[in-house]
Amino acid sequence: MTSHKNCRYLLSSLSEYVDGSLDEALCQEIEKHMEGCEDCQIVINTLQKTVDLYHKTTEPPDIPSDVRARLFKRLNLDEFLSG
DSSP: OOOHHHHHHHHTTHHHHHHTOSOHHHHHHHHHHHHHOHHHHHHHHHHHHHHHHHHHOOSOOOOOHHHHHHHHHHTTOGGGSOO
């Protein structure tokens, strides 16, 4: 059983780990931890798949203008709607 405190500490650097911008020593620490922690493996693999899908998307989804307007209004982002 792994320490959840250690999980929280390592996962705080998750974005940098997935981006490949994390210090090598901490990368090795995360990889060693993941060998024995299925929960962290799932979190990291899910994030990596999400990032990969995002990068494969070449165009933003086509959202109908009325749906877009309602969404922006609901999020209080009306000023970002182009006329």
